[in-house]
Amino acid sequence: xxxxxxxxxxxxxxxxxxxxxxxxxxxxxxxxxxxxxxxxxxxxxxxxxxxxxxxxxxxxxxxxxxxxxxxxxxxxxxxxxxxxxxxxxxxxxxxxxxxxxxxxxxxxxxxxxxxxxxxxxxxxxxxxxxxxxxxxxxxxxxxxxxxxxxxxxxxxxxxxxxxxxxxxxxxxxxxxxxxxxxxxxxxxxxxxxxxxxxxxxxxxxxxxxxxxxxxxxxxxxxxxxxxxxxxxxxxxxxxxxxxxxxxxxxxxxxxxxxxxxxxxxxxxxxxxxxxxxxxxxxxxxxxxxxxxxxxxxxxxxxxxxxxxxxxxxxxxxxxxxxxxxxxxxxxxxxxxxxxxxxxxxxxxxxxxxxxxxxxxxxxxxxxxxxxxxxxxxxxxxxxxxxxxxxxxxxxxxxxxxxxxxxxxxxxxxxxx
Amino acid sequence: xxxxxxxxxxxxxxxxxxxxxxxxxxxxxxxxxxxxxxxxxxxxxxxxxxxxxxxxxxxxxxxxxxxxxxxxxxxxxxxxxxxxxxxxxxxxxxxxxxxxxxxxxxxxxxxxxxxxxxxxxxxxxxxxxxxxxxxxxxxxxxxxxxxxxxxxxxxxxxxxxxxxxxxxxxxxxxxxxxxxxxxxxxxxxxxxxxxxxxxxxxxxxxxxxxxxxxxxxxxxxxxxxxxxxxxxxxxxxxxxxxxxxxxxxxxxxxxxxxxxxxxxxxxxxxxxxxxxxxxxxxxxxxxx
Numbered sequence: 001x002x003x004x005x006x007x008x009x010x011x012x013x014x015x016x017x018x019x020x021x022x023x024x025x026x027x028x029x030x031x032x033x034x035x036x037x038x039x040x041x042x043x044x045x046x047x048x049x050x051x052x053x054x055x056x057x058x059x060x061x062x063x064x065x066x067x068x069x070x071x072x073x074x075x076x077x078x079x080x081x082x083x084x085x086x087x088x089x090x091x092x093x094x095x096x097x098x099x100x101x102x103x104x105x106x107x108x109x110x111x112x113x114x115x116x117x118x119x120x121x122x123x124x125x126x127x128x129x130x131x132x133x134x135x136x137x138x139x140x141x142x143x144x145x146x147x148x149x150x151x152x153x154x155x156x157x158x159x160x161x162x163x164x165x166x167x168x169x170x171x172x173x174x175x176x177x178x179x180x181x182x183x184x185x186x187x188x189x190x191x192x193x194x195x196x197x198x199x200x201x202x203x204x205x206x207x208x209x210x211x212x213x214x215x216x217x218x219x220x221x222x223x224x225x226x227x228x229x230x231x232x233x234x235x236x237x238x239x240x241x242x243x244x245x246x247x248x249x250x251x252x253x254x255x256x257x258x259x260x261x262x263x264x265x266x267x268x269x270x271x272x273x274x275x276x277x278x279x280x281x282x283x284x285x286x287x288x289x290x291x292x293x294x295x296x297x298x299x300x301x302x303x304x305x306x307x308x309x310x311x312x313x314x315x316x317x318x319x320x321x322x323x324x325x326x327x328x329x330x331x332x333x334x335x336x337x338x339x340x341x342x343x344x345x346x347x348x349x350x351x352x353x354x355x356x357x358x359x360x361x362x363x364x365x366x367x368x369x370x371x372x373x374x375x376x377x378x379x380x381x382x383x384x385x386x387x388x389x390x391x392x393x394x395x396x397x398x399x400x401x402x403x404x405x406x407x408x409x410x411x412x413x414x415x416x
Numbered sequence: 417x418x419x420x421x422x423x424x425x426x427x428x429x430x431x432x433x434x435x436x437x438x439x440x441x442x443x444x445x446x447x448x449x450x451x452x453x454x455x456x457x458x459x460x461x462x463x464x465x466x467x468x469x470x471x472x473x474x475x476x477x478x479x480x481x482x483x484x485x486x487x488x489x490x491x492x493x494x495x496x497x498x499x500x501x502x503x504x505x506x507x508x509x510x511x512x513x514x515x516x517x518x519x520x521x522x523x524x525x526x527x528x529x530x531x532x533x534x535x536x537x538x539x540x541x542x543x544x545x546x547x548x549x550x551x552x553x554x555x556x557x558x559x560x561x562x563x564x565x566x567x568x569x570x571x572x573x574x575x576x577x578x579x580x581x582x583x584x585x586x587x588x589x590x591x592x593x594x595x596x597x598x599x600x601x602x603x604x605x606x607x608x609x610x611x612x613x614x615x616x617x618x619x620x621x622x623x624x625x626x627x628x629x630x631x632x633x634x635x636x637x638x639x640x641x642x643x644x645x646x647x648x649x650x651x652x653x654x655x656x657x658x659x660x661x662x663x664x665x666x667x668x669x670x671x672x673x674x675x676x677x678x679x680x681x682x683x684x685x686x687x688x689x690x691x692x693x694x695x696x697x698x699x700x701x702x703x704x
Contacts, residue, residue, distance in 0.1 A: 047531075048526070048531050049531075049629065052531045052532065053531070053532035053533065056532075180674070206672065207672065208672070208673060208674075209673075209674055211633065212673045212674070213623075213624045213625075213630075213633050214430075214433075214623075214624075214668075214673065215673070216426050216429060216430070216551075216554070216665075217426060217665060217668035217669040217673060217676065218668075218673065220422050220423065220426055220548070220669060221669065223422070223548045223549065224419055224422075224548075237532075237533045237625065237627055238625075238633070240533060240535075240625055241623065241624055241625055244535060244538070244622070244623065244625065245551065245623060247538075248538040248542065248551040248553055248622070248623070249542050249549050249550060249551040250541060250542025250543075250549040250551070251542075251549060254549065265532075266532060270532065270533065270534060270535055271535050272535065272537045274537075275535075310532070
């Protein structure tokens with residue numbers, strides 16, 4: 001009897017000791033392994049659906065940036081680990097995965113969002129859960145929020161050059177076609193503003209939801225209005241049909257077109273030259289930019305992903321720059337803690353992106369960037385004009401985060 | 417004057433487009449009361465068949481008019497044998513099965529081709545109506561739609577096979593008693609419907625672009641037109657596409673394409689309320 005008790009008691013003691021050690025080990029051993037624990041970076045991009053063709057190379061550019069950083073030894077001695085979710089061009093998945101990245105994966109920063117609608121859906125989520133967020137897509141400008149950094153170009157850097165070029169070379173009567181959501185509406189307002197400032201006249205503005213594929217009535221309406229110029233802010237795979245149907249109706253030769261979104265979805269490769277030739281655009285980077293950083297970026301991407309890359313665009317160079325800006329902020333702050341990195345980025349950091357030097361503007365959290373005006377010619381972008389160190393003047397006119405750090409909204413231009 | 421001509425032409429093209437995407441579904445639904453939710457994906461397969469053929473240098477007309485329907489007809493045959501055959505008379509089950517089929521086809525094409533949209537160049541140029549330009553391809557769509565409806569009518573009316581098909585449609589048991597095997601007829605009509613869907617996909621490929629999810633843009637309109645048309649395949653499809661196409665294009669022209677779609681749907685709702693059996697449930701009841 002006593003021997004059984006002894007054995008059982010002994011067994012229980014030993015079991016408790018072992019169990020206690022097993023439970024305690026992670027806490028003891030963690031400090032020993034913490035140095036190698038990777039820094040988690042989140043990525044929310046569309047790999048499928050209407051925006052998939054733009055999202056895939058953006059992810060590749062982000063992965064390439066992570067590789068470049070890891071090859072340099074990571075950040076603060078730790079490797080970087082990219083966690084990306086395919087949001088499938090669905091707003092519901094954007095909000096769902098945004099919460100997951102903020103709460104479950106607890107990432108240090110999120111790089112992502114393509115459409116402005118997706119950005120406005122996830123920005124409040126990251127504000128609420130205090131996750132740093134980089135939005136790397138060219139957009140309509142005006143976002144004034146200390147928790148977000150926007151590396152994409154805005155109308156003051158792009159549309160402000162497209163419209164005067166169109167008015168000067170083609171004529172004063174403008175017809176605007178745009179996607180029917182916040183980006184399309186606000187960009188159409190900027191196009192109207194710049195047209196009127198240039199002495200032109202907007203005959204009509206037409207909006208199309210992202211799933212419209214039949215543009216025959218739209219093209220008939222444009223013909224009836226007889227403009228000198230068509231300005232396009234169409235978005236997504238379904239709207240590519242507009243360019244095809246425009247060329248099929250023989251309008252290509254009659255009315256020239258400029259666009260703030262054409263070229264971001266591999267159009268020059270997937271469409272015939274008869275559809276794309278002559279369309280003018282302006283972005284912060286083109287693969288044909290004459291700079292050593294462009295060559296090294298393209299070489300690096302080709303080496304990592306093979307020669308069958310789609311035609312890269314500003315979306316991809318800005319995704320790369322988003323990671324690089326964040327990395328510089330982390331290095332300067334010496335930590336991945338959100339506020340420290342924000343304050344470091346607000347000292348005016350510059351990096352070398354594929355288009356050359358880019359500087360983060362402390363007051364607006366947008367980027368002073370080299371921008372270019374180009375025309376599509378024989379399936380390549382022929383750069384017509386260069387605008388070095390173009391400032392984000394549209395956002396800067398209404399937003400100063402140094403003076404008012406608590407601002408948290410998107411300003412919209414007023415045009416009546 | 418020119419504007420009326422242009423809008424009139426667009427209306428005809430709109431009607432032709434709807435008729436083209438509907439006729440395949442009309443054959444399948446009209447014959448066997450099968451709700452084929454994979455109809456859009458059959459069109460997508462036809463578009464991809466055209467894209468692949470033209471990238472290998474085959475003449476685009478042959479690709480669109482011969483290869484696409486043949487290929488999708490064969491696919492339809494296989495699908496019928498392996499999937500639909502077991503589900504006749506079970507409407508909800510066929511909806512589920514064909515929905516799963518559509519998801520599977522989308523996934524398959526995405527794995528093979530990726531999901532970026534491809535293009536097929538439009539083979540004809542433009543012409544002018546007064547001083548407006550219009551695409552000659554619209555004429556192609558109208559012609560193909562007319563020919564498919566006319567060909568279907570001729571087949572049903574004048575051939576022995578058409579007679580057998582109509583008999584099986586009216587009363588399968590009686591047809592069986594007279595020596596016709598209904599399962600074989602169902603198999604061939606499913607393949608015919610699939611082939612017509614493939615033809616529609618091939619013809620529409622230059623306009624809408626080719627991507628794995630392109631089918632979803634067409635399926636709703638096709639179903640609305642089939643149900644609005646009623647039991648008669650050819651007459652119902654023609655009348656319903658004429659009505660809906662007209663409303664859609666006119667309203668799109670007057671305001672925006674969104675309102676045009678809304679108008680089409682409102683018209684469909686009103687029509688189903690007034691004529692629950694579709695147009696040919698009430699008028700022209702015994703036509704083809």
